[in-house]
Amino acid sequence: MIVSNKKDVKSVKIENPQAKDAAMKVLVSPKEGWEGYVMRVLEIEQGGHTPKHSHPWPHINYIISGKGILYLDGKDIEVEAGGFAYVPANTEHQFSNAGNEIFEFICIVPEEGHK
Template structure:
């Protein structure tokens, strides 16, 4: 069992040339007792984005704050706080911040999807 606050978790900045202004916090993982999955909080700065990518696992996203787009299957979809998405395995996708301030969302992946 764990009770904590996101502000107490250190962010990991993404430094790839395909990424701009994106970071991640691993909130719950097998280390805390959730076997097989990891819940992460992703933050994208104004004008930032994640890489266009696909992988062998699905993931679930829930938008917490800000405005963004989710490129999925070649279509840009507007998302905002309260939006959610299921991204199937091997689907090409990318998140972008298109609003003012931070774009923040939860991303739940299988353990093998967390690096």
């Protein structure tokens, strides 16, 4: 069990040569008792992005703040605070900051999808 605040969780830079100015906070995982899933918050700085990639698991995203572009299956889709997306397994995707503030979103993946 855990009750906390994202401001109290340390950000870890995403170390991938295809990512730029992106970091992640792990909020809830099997370590806290949620077997099989991980809830993370990604923070993308102005001009930054996650890598363009696909993988064999889906994930769910909820936009907390800022504006971004979700590249999903060949299309660029504008997203903003309050928006959400389901990214199916094996679908190429990327999140990019399209605004002037930090673009922040929740990403929930199966445990196998968190590395």
